[in-house]
Amino acid sequence: MTWSEGLLVPPGHGRVVETPAQRVTFKVTGTHSRMASTFEVEVPPGFDVGAHVHTRSEELFYVLEGELDVLAFEPRVRTPDNWQKWESSSGNRVVRATPGTLIVVPPGCPHAFTNPTDTPAKMFFQASPPPDHERYFEELLEILGNGGPPDQEAIEALRTKYDIEQLTPLRHR
Numbered sequence: 001m002t003w004s005e006g007l008l009v010p011p012g013h014g015r016v017v018e019t020p021a022q023r024v025t026f027k028v029t030g031t032h033s034r035m036a037s038t039f040e041v042e043v044p045p046g047f048d049v050g051a052h053v054h055t056r057s058e059e060l061f062y063v064l065e066g067e068l069d070v071l072a073f074e075p076r077v078r079t080p081d082n083w084q085k086w087e088s089s090s091g092n093r094v095v096r097a098t099p100g101t102l103i104v105v106p107p108g109c110p111h112a113f114t115n116p117t118d119t120p121a122k123m124f125f126q127a128s129p130p131p132d133h134e135r136y137f138e139e140l141l142e143i144l145g146n147g148g149p150p151d152q153e154a155i156e157a158l159r160t161k162y163d164i165e166q167l168t169p170l171r172h173r
Contacts, residue, residue, distance in 0.1 A: 007028065007032045007033075009027050009028070014026050014027045014040065017137060017138055017141045018141070019141045019142075019144045019145035020044075020144075020145070020147070020172075021044065021047060021141075021144040021145075021150075021172040022041065022042065022043065022044065022047060022141060022144065022172075023041070023042040024039050024040070024041050024042075024137050024141065025039060025040040025041075026038075026039055026134060026137075027039060027040060029130060029131060029134050030129075030130030030131030030134060031131075033130060034129075034130070035128055035129070035130075036060075036126045036127060036128035036129070036130060037126070037127050037128075037130040037131055037132075037133050037134050038124070038125070038126045039124075039125045039126075039127075039133070039137070040064075040122065040123075040124060040125075041122070041123050041124075041125050042120055042121070042122050043066070043068060043113070043115040043120065043121040043122070043123065044115060044120050044172070044173070045115050045116075045117055045118050045119065045120065045173065046114075046115065046171070046172055046173030047114065047115050047171070047172045047173070048112070048113075048114035048115075048169075048170065048171040048172070049112055049113055049114070049170055050083070050112060050166055050167070050168045050169050050170040050171065051071060051078075051083035051086070051110050051111065051112040051166075051167040051168040052110070052111065052112065052159065052164050052165060052166050052167055052168075053108060053109065053110045053111070053164075053165045053167065054107055054108075054163050054164055054165075055107055055108060055163055055165075056107055056129075056163050057107060057127055057128065057129070057132065057133070057163060058104070058105065058106055058107055058127075058128045059104070059105040059111070059125070059126065059127050059128075060102070060103070060104050060105070060124075060125070060126040061097075061102070061103040061105070061113065061123050061124070061125055062100075062101070062102050062103075062123060062124040062125075063097045063098060063099050063100065063101045063102075063121065063122075063123050064099060064122040064123055064124055065099055065120075065121060065122040066099075066115065066117060066119055066120055066121025066122060067096055067097065067098050067115070067116075067117050067121060068096075068097045068113045068114065068115055068121050068123065069084060069094050069095070069096055069097070069113065069114050069115075069116050070094065070095055070097045070101075070103050070111070070112070070113045071083055071084075071086060071094050071095075071110065071111055071112040071113070072103050072104075072105050072109055072110075072111045073086075073088040073090075073092045073109065073110065074088060074089075074109065074110055075087060075088060075110065076088065076089050078110070078167055079168075080167070080168060081168055081169070082168070083110075083112045083167065083168045084114070097113075110167060112168070132162050132163065133162070135162065136158065136159075136162040136164070139158050140155065140158060143155055143158065144172070150169075150170055150171070150172065152169060152170075155170055
């Protein structure tokens with residue numbers, strides 16, 4: 001592809017990386033854009049990405065199907081286990097995001113999402129700048145694909161490598 005040509009990704013297309021914990025379809029990568037990597041993410045019931053923060057990345061989430069509980073604020077207190085109970089100094093709390101909900105997360109803002117329902121959710125996810133999230137997803141899904149509980153030490157090392165400060169644990173059923 002040259003920079004004088006656009007990119008068209010039809011429905012159902014893109015490179016898929018999948019484990020029992022998550023399915024990610026790469027729609028736009030750093031090969032195609034200098035601005036952002038774009039993904040379609042299927043979030044299974046019980047998946048909790050854990051609260052985390054980036055110093056350089058900006059992210060955008062748009063719920064396409066299902067419901068997610070989402071956080072995008074600095075809490076009064078960063079408790080180490082349950083971000084769902086966090087509250088900001090201005091009174092913001094975790095929100096139930098339904099289809100059509102958009103969340104923008106600037107660098108330095110703690111954020112998280114979980115699927116608390118019994119049905120899968122799907123979201124459009126964009127991370128800027130590319131390609132860190134592409135590489136992160138590939139390596140994270142490799143760790144999660146090993147079966148059993150997530151290897152928290154391996155996930156912590158991976159997140160540090162890709163500018164992710166993990167505040168609460170990643171969990172999945």
